[in-house]
Amino acid sequence: MICVILGVMIWAAGWVLNVQLANGLSSEQTSVKIAIPAIFGLTIVIVWELMVRGFEVNPVILPAPSSVLERLFGEGPILWADFQQTVLKGALIGYVVGTVAAFVVAIVADRSDFMTRGILPVGSFMAALPIVGTAPILVKWLGSDWESKAAVVALMVFFPILVNAVAGLKDTNSMQRDLMRTYAAGYWATLFKLRLPSAMPFIFNGLKIGTTLALIGAIVAEFFGSPTVGMGFRISTSFGQLALDMVWAEIVIAALAGSAFYGAMTWLEKKVTFWHPSQR
């Protein structure tokens, strides 16, 4: 009971603190901008801990953050091995393969207006489909090791990146293309000096979407067959053993990996498209 009351009080205190910070004089400072959501998140975690203890929630349904943390630090080697299998081998390799394939197809399609008009609608269509459903089929074709997971990921990121790349390459206005004509510039010079740089904002949009899809694809694909390592594998087996805190530990790792991947892509985007109005 004390825990519950304490939890409510802490929630209230956190909220009041955030109101002060958000409406205060220093609300535009970067440190404050980071502090507010951090306080919010921390409050949620603390309240979660207190509620779980106070209501004596069954750890099978919702484990306490403290036990999740214990697992995180206690099971280091296993988590690291899972991370390598799923994120580094499955997600990352699949992402790279899918991206390269998408670029190649985009440039091939770009050479012909006919092909662009055909590929853009078909690609957008495929991007809306539940590609993750191909996971069991790909596991059957490619075996249960990381290759099939990378294949699922490659397929999932291929379409959004392709659609964005094709649309980005299409986007140059006629004045810029006329300027290239006055220089008697050929297709490749125009592609590398004008169209690829100006397509970058679109391309990065697709690349960022791809980062989320890559992780989801790799983990879900492991539900269908995996060697005895991998985040999806660990989640489903820990779940079967009712070790929910391990499940949550893996989810935390997945969350950190997903945010880091997305963050890295955003950082790269800022470096490459520094000139775009949205970045200035």
Next chain:
Amino acid sequence: MVIKAKNLDLTFQTNDGPVHALKGVDLEINQGDFVSFIGPSGCGKTTFLRVMADLEQPTGGEITVNGVSPEEARRARAYGYVFQAAGLYQWRTIGGNIRLPLEIMGVPKAEHAERVAKVLELVELSGFERKFPWQLSGGMQQRASIARALSFDADLLLMDEPFGALDEIIRDTLNEQLLKLWARTEKTIAFVTHSIPEAVYLSTKIVVMSPRPGRITDVIESTLPKERPLEIRETPEFLAIAHRVREGLRAGHADG
């Protein structure tokens, strides 16, 4: 003779029937001329400029640039084109933007720095080489665009209402600078404009055009001296030429 057009025709086929953008255009432009094209919308002035640049193809008549077809002239990189908008690449510095045509045309890298410095000095933008376009005002961006067109030593400069988007005060300054530049470099310039004072101030020859069909109604050889301070715009001689231009425009309007 740098440009020679004879009976030039350009007809577009649209849903509402044929549009005669140019009809029966005869014109000669000589080396060192500063020729302005003036007329209302649809009179064909920009279209004619684009035909010279091989950005449009005529449907009748003939035209030569430097004695060859416009396409061959374009392949030989015989002219620099300046658009209505500066159109600089936001991801390149000013210096980088000026280097763009040099890179494409295969000018040796060793020459790049010198050329960039030279043209920046011509448009009075020395020292702005490392700035990005969005750090410059509209007038400065347009000057950079002109510098870009000068960097590869084409003798012919084609300018499509380059100062149209700028305010009048800046325009005056830029007009002065353009004349000085023309005097220093001795290029042939074809200049499209909407502004009568600008056309009269800048040119040695004024081509008045009118729409429907796009045609030349008058070609005026300017009697003004080559050295022109801005005050010349208030002299009787200037006003007489401007008056003649205005008459030409009105006549074309009455027909069309």
Next chain:
Amino acid sequence: MCPRKGAASSGGRIEFNWHNEDGCIVKSVLPVLTVVLAILGIWLLAVIPMNMHLVADQAQRDGVIVVPDEPAARQAFSGVGLTWHNPDLVPLTYNFVRPRLPSPQQVAGEMHETIFTKSITSKRSLVYHGWVTLAPTLLGFLIGTGLGVLLAVGIVYSRVMDRSVMPWAIVSQTIPILALAPMVIVVLGSVGIQGLFPKSLIAAYLSFFPVVVGMVKGLRSPSQMQLDLLRTYHASNTQGFWALRLPASLPYLFTSLKVGISASLVGTIVAELPTGARAGFGARMLVGDQYGQPLVSWAALFAAALTAAALVGLFNAIERITLRRMGMAAV
């Protein structure tokens, strides 16, 4: 005929649309048809090498001469190599009972049979399974969208909510919560909550955040000029919301809705996967896999794809009609 409009940049937002930028459906039909036929052609060709090994094994059991005739020796050959040596077996690859890669007409046939010939209440009807998947998708989507719009309004009008919640809303989109979907189902199932509700919860979650992010962007999209005008009218926040912010946000809302409905559908399907679910598209995909009936899996996969396409297409149509009536072009 096809109007010639200037191509409008959509600022990097790409959506599935039957119309290309020129607004002309006719100009797109031929290229799209070509691409689709090309894909179909590749599929038809791929069926042969993919199935050849299994077909050869079966043919040998049926007494047909197969080159080479030792199964072990056949392992050394690729699908293409084996085809080269056994051209007479090619037609068999298109009708194989347990194909590695079913041919288009096999998938179409299975879909036709389980959609049109089976009674809707039969456990083998794809329509039945489709409904089992679609119902929680739609319900969850409605809940998620409703709550998402409310939260978005809260974020736009309250600084505290904006600063504390919005960063998490953005970050949450990078967290693969989808991986938890089957777990949520089982956990709630063990507490006695089954059926429609748990799946709806997942669908709701997956559409919630895209709607929040998109709606916030849309509610904040009016220019400073527009907001200043309202200030000169001394308009209240509520008036400003209904007159300006809400209409301005609609193009963004529709984009988020399309993302949300696809995400909800995928979420529901994933939720049905490895948890012994008996009904729904996901369950069928798994059942087909586990019981050695690949056609069932493939038919379910295609049916799910068609459902996703139909939903997105429906939203596209609604978007078009709504925005046209409001005089706005789609963003």
